[in-house]
Amino acid sequence: xxxxxxxxxxxxxxxxxxxxxxxxxxxxxxxxxxxxxxxxxxxxxxxxxxxxxxxxxxxxxxxxxxxxxxxxxxxxxxxxxxxxxxxxxxxxxxxxxxxxxxxxxxxxxxxxxxxxxxxxxxxxxxxxxxxxxxxxxxxxxxxxxxxxxxxxxxxxxxxxxxxxxxxxxxxxxxxxxxxxxxxxxxxxxxxxxxxxxxxxxxxxxxxxxxxxxxxxxxxxxxxxxxxxxxxxxxxxxxxxxxxxxxxxxxxxxxxxxxxxxxxxxxxxxxxxxxxxxxxxxxxxxxxxxxxxxxxxxxxxxxxxxxxxxxxxxxxxxxxxxxxxxxxxxxxxxxxxxxxxxxxxxxxxxx
Amino acid sequence: xxxxxxxxxxxxxxxxxxxxxxxxxxxxxxxxxxxxxxxxxxxxxxxxxxxxxxxxxxxxxxxxxxxxxxxxxxxxxxxxxxxxxxxxxxxxxxxxxxxxxxxxxxxxxxxxxxxxxxxxxxxxxxxxxxxxxxxxxxxxxxxxxxxxxxxxxxxxxxxxxxxxxxxxxxxxxxxxxxxxxxxxxxxxxxxxxxxxxxxxxxxxxxxxxxxxxxxxxxxxxxxxxxxxxxxxxxxxxxxxxxxxxxxxxxxxxxxxxxxxxxxxxxxxxxxxxxxxxxxxxxxxxxxxxxxxxxxxxxxxxxxxxxxxxxxxxxxxxxxxxxxxxxxxxxxxxxxxxxxxxxxxxxxxxx
Numbered sequence: 001x002x003x004x005x006x007x008x009x010x011x012x013x014x015x016x017x018x019x020x021x022x023x024x025x026x027x028x029x030x031x032x033x034x035x036x037x038x039x040x041x042x043x044x045x046x047x048x049x050x051x052x053x054x055x056x057x058x059x060x061x062x063x064x065x066x067x068x069x070x071x072x073x074x075x076x077x078x079x080x081x082x083x084x085x086x087x088x089x090x091x092x093x094x095x096x097x098x099x100x101x102x103x104x105x106x107x108x109x110x111x112x113x114x115x116x117x118x119x120x121x122x123x124x125x126x127x128x129x130x131x132x133x134x135x136x137x138x139x140x141x142x143x144x145x146x147x148x149x150x151x152x153x154x155x156x157x158x159x160x161x162x163x164x165x166x167x168x169x170x171x172x173x174x175x176x177x178x179x180x181x182x183x184x185x186x187x188x189x190x191x192x193x194x195x196x197x198x199x200x201x202x203x204x205x206x207x208x209x210x211x212x213x214x215x216x217x218x219x220x221x222x223x224x225x226x227x228x229x230x231x232x233x234x235x236x237x238x239x240x241x242x243x244x245x246x247x248x249x250x251x252x253x254x255x256x257x258x259x260x261x262x263x264x265x266x267x268x269x270x271x272x273x274x275x276x277x278x279x280x281x282x283x284x285x286x287x288x289x290x291x292x293x294x295x296x297x298x299x300x301x302x303x304x305x306x307x308x309x310x311x312x313x314x315x316x317x318x319x320x321x322x323x324x325x326x327x328x329x330x331x332x333x334x335x336x337x338x339x340x341x342x343x344x345x346x347x348x349x350x
Numbered sequence: 351x352x353x354x355x356x357x358x359x360x361x362x363x364x365x366x367x368x369x370x371x372x373x374x375x376x377x378x379x380x381x382x383x384x385x386x387x388x389x390x391x392x393x394x395x396x397x398x399x400x401x402x403x404x405x406x407x408x409x410x411x412x413x414x415x416x417x418x419x420x421x422x423x424x425x426x427x428x429x430x431x432x433x434x435x436x437x438x439x440x441x442x443x444x445x446x447x448x449x450x451x452x453x454x455x456x457x458x459x460x461x462x463x464x465x466x467x468x469x470x471x472x473x474x475x476x477x478x479x480x481x482x483x484x485x486x487x488x489x490x491x492x493x494x495x496x497x498x499x500x501x502x503x504x505x506x507x508x509x510x511x512x513x514x515x516x517x518x519x520x521x522x523x524x525x526x527x528x529x530x531x532x533x534x535x536x537x538x539x540x541x542x543x544x545x546x547x548x549x550x551x552x553x554x555x556x557x558x559x560x561x562x563x564x565x566x567x568x569x570x571x572x573x574x575x576x577x578x579x580x581x582x583x584x585x586x587x588x589x590x591x592x593x594x595x596x597x598x599x600x601x602x603x604x605x606x607x608x609x610x611x612x613x614x615x616x617x618x619x620x621x622x623x624x625x626x627x628x629x630x631x632x633x634x635x636x637x638x639x640x641x642x643x644x645x646x647x648x649x650x651x652x653x654x655x656x657x658x659x660x661x662x663x664x665x666x667x668x669x670x671x672x673x674x675x676x677x678x679x680x681x682x683x684x685x686x687x688x689x690x691x692x693x694x695x696x697x698x699x700x
Contacts, residue, residue, distance in 0.1 A: 107573035109459050116560045122575075123567035130571055134604055210466045217473035221480055223457035225472075226576050254484055270664075274671055277692055280685045289646040293682040296639040297647035299675075300668040309660055318650040321624055325649075332643040335630045342627055 062139040069132045073099035073125055083115035089233040097236045103129030104247045106219055108226035137251050144182060144252075179260045186253040193220065193246040200242070201228075205235045220246040273307050288319075289331055412489040419482045423449035423475055433465035439583040447586045453479030454597045456569055458576035487601050494532060494602075529610045536603040543570065543596040550592070551578075555585045570596040623657050638669075639681055 077084070078095035087110045088094055098111050102125050113119045194216055201212035207228060215228035230239040286294045286302035294302075304310050325333055327340035427434070428445035437460045438444055448461050452475050463469045544566055551562035557578060565578035580589040636644050636652035654660050675683055677690035 102573060105455070105571050105573045107457070107568060107575045109575035109577055112575050112577040113564075119560060119564040123564060126567060126571045126573045130600075130604060131607075134608065138608070210469060214463075214469040214473060217476060218457060221455050221476045222572060223452065223455045223476045224574060225457045225459035225462050227459055227462040250480075254480060257481075258484065258488070270667075274667065278675055278683075278688055280688065283683055283685065283688070286683075288650070291645075294684075295641075295645060295647060295682050296669055296672045297645060297651050299672045299683060300638070300665050301647050301651055303668045303671070304654075304660055304664065307664075309664065310654055314654065314657075314659065315650050317620075317624065318653045319646055321653070322646045322649045325628055332645050333628075333633055333636075333649060334644075335633065338628055338630065338633070 059139050059143045062136050066132055066136050069103065069128065070096065070099055073103065073129075076121060076125070080113070080115075080118045080121060083113060083118035084111055085114040086111035087229075087231045089231075089236055093233060093236055093240075096240055097230070099125070100240050100243050101224070102126050103133060104243055105130065105133075105222045106224035106243055106247065107222075108224045108229040110226050110229040110231065133248070137248055137255075140248060141252060141255060144185075179256065179263050183253070183256040183260055186249060186256050189249045190220075190253050193242065193249050197242055197246060200235065200238050201230070204238065205230060205232055216246075219243060220250045222247055270307055273303060288315075291331060409489050409493045412486050416482055416486050419453065419478065420446065420449055423453065423479075426471060426475070430463070430465075430468045430471060433463060433468035434461055435464040436461035437579075437581045439581075439586055443583060443586055443590075446590055447580070449475070450590050450593050451574070452476050453483060454593055455480065455483075455572045456574035456593055456597065457572075458574045458579040460576050460579040460581065483598070487598055487605075490598060491602060491605060494535075529606065529613050533603070533606040533610055536599060536606050539599045540570075540603050543592065543599050547592055547596060550585065550588050551580070554588065555580060555582055566596075569593060570600045572597055620657055623653060638665075641681060 074092070074096045076095075077098050078092055081091050081095060084094075084098070094111060100106075101108055101111070102122060105126065107126075113122045194213075197216040197219065198209065198212045201207045201215050202209050205212070207215065211228050217223070218225050218228070230236045282302065283294050286298050288298045288301060301310075301315065305312065305315070322333070325337055325341045327337045328334075330337075424442070424446045426445075427448050428442055431441050431445060434444075434448070439447075444461060450456075451458055451461070452472060455476065457476075463472045544563075547566040547569065548559065548562045551557045551565050552559050555562070557565065561578050567573075568575050568578070580586045632652065633644050636648050638648045638651060651660075651665065655662065655665070672683070675687055675691045677687045678684075680687075
């Protein structure tokens with residue numbers, strides 16, 4: 001089997017984990033009817049570039065967007081600092097601090113725009129900030145998932161000797177714990193940000209411990225009453241990084257908690273769909289190609305549809321494609337069908 | 351065909367839209383081999399109750415949760431009002447107002463806890479508030495989608511005369527516009543909340559128009575600097591409802607904008623997967639049951655896997671079930687297989 005090379009392939013097409021791939025032992029015994037084609041890697045067949053990261057802009061791009069926002073915001077509020085009122089330290093730091101407090105929607109109010117122009121500037125920056133932070137958050141979540149999947153693949157590779165059922169059970173156990181592990185990670189980070197924030201507000205800003213904790217809670221949730229905030233130069237320098245990280249960490253924590261809940265429910269539904277008694281009526285409905293035989297693939301498609309994983313629309317689209325490719329209308333695809341249905345020039349497919 | 355009754359069925363199992371169902375013309379011509387079984391509706395076969403709304407608690411339940419939070423919060427802060435400092439109107443209204451301002455993380459800071467106990471109470475309520483609002487938001491989004499899907503089904507029903515390709519194209523066009531339409535709806539609601547908030551702050555709170563607009567922007571994004579806020583009794587009574595609605599509307603607007611973007615990207619990917627040249631290597635990989643024949647269902651499953659819609663793990667799970675049901679190991683399921691593999695007592699399946 002393809003074996004080790006699976007690890008070098010991009011995750012985009014959801015290559016099956018090694019162990020799961022072995023499920024198709026029957027398939028593997030079929031002799032290869034031709035050498036691996038190379039046309040698959042031609043430029044015309046490459047998926048659209050922007051899609052390589054799962055349909056969203058890359059993490060680096062979003063990081064750049066965040067940096068651009070902060071740079072632009074800092075410059076804008078630096079220039080507008082004469083139109084701001086409130087607790088002041090150094091002009092550049094205050095501009096960056098106000099930018100972060102606005103972007104994350106913490107909005108303490110310890111530094112506020114005082115002129116109409118500055119107020120409208122803040123309005124523009126808060127809407128843009130919500131979009132930037134939202135994009136960054138979703139990308140950060142994707143990034144963590146990808147990292148974890150790479151780890152999973154590596155772990156599976158290291159345990160190649162466990163084959164068949166055992167490997168499959170292991171994959172499933174690791175998959176199941178993945179969301180829980182993510183939640184634990186976010187929970188740990190949450191504790192770290194809560195403690196570090198409280199300590200800095202206590203030691204650097206000279207707050208009482210309860211006030212420091214209260215200010216931390218009001219900040220990480222983006223509540224930001226503003227009766228307690230960072231007012232010293234050292235505190236604000238810390239706040240700039242800490243607020244950005246902590247608000248994202250809290251959002252991730254809630255996101256993962258929701259994911260864990262949803263996953264459990266879906267597992268329950270999947271178990272029900274799996275264990276439900278299959279009736280003769282199901283057989284008839286599952287007979288996708290009307291040949292009065294329900295093969296393995298027919299059955300799997302029917303169950304996945306019942307599970308709500310795929311829609312009839314999606315199936316129809318690919319069935320149309322199948323009909324186009326099935327040149328001799330035999331109900332199965334053969335290399336001869338492909339050659340007849342797909343002329344060498346790709347002009348038909350652009 | 352089942353026809354009209356499709357409208358009466360729950361959406362959970364993703365019943366195909368009427369037009370799409372007609373795609374299986376070949377299947378429809380197969381004579382029914384038995385009367386519709388009734389055992390399918392037995393209690394033992396019903397899906398777990400909590401799952402009927404797609405794996406999340408129902409909208410009504412979440413509404414109750416929100417109401418319970420506000421009631422409990424209002425009582426708590428009513429009792430703690432002597433430990434609060436800031437702009438005051440009537441005690442009960444202030445408690446509810448503070449509760450809403452905390453729950454939505456707007457956090458103006460025009461009314462803040464002054465004692466340690468009140469501060470810790472606020473900390474507890476803001477974390478709970480984030481969870482409640484998040485759940486409410488996700489449920490509100492689901493609810494809107496369900497409403498829209500029901501409309502879609504009804505529209506299709508009304509146009510039953512357009513069959514085959516035409517209906518399919520219509521379904522696809524409506525599906526495609528669904529996200530855009532949701533975004534337009536949220537955008538319209540956004541404008542309504544922005545205007546109504548500005549007018550009330552201008553007329554009731556007596557702010558200048560720019561200040562009113564500035565306060566509205568700072569509120570709907572949950573920024574809440576707090577230099578401008580609702581300080582009159584009439585204003586706060588309005589604010590309680592307006593803040594809850596407007597923050598959810600803005601969040602939905604951003605959510606739908608992200609969904610539209612993701613959907614477009616996924617459509618691009620789907621188009622690529624659909625148009626990609628199918629090679630002999632693909633044929634071999636798509637041969638799920640190793641019978642060296644790639645049927646329609648094999649092809650569809652292979653393409654859906656390539657699209658990342660389903661994972662090998664999910665397929666494996668149902669393949670295992672198929673193997674169990676295929677009593678005579680013929681590679682296809684027959685009523686005889688089902689009878690042999692599923693004894694009448696369900697003891698094996700619990």
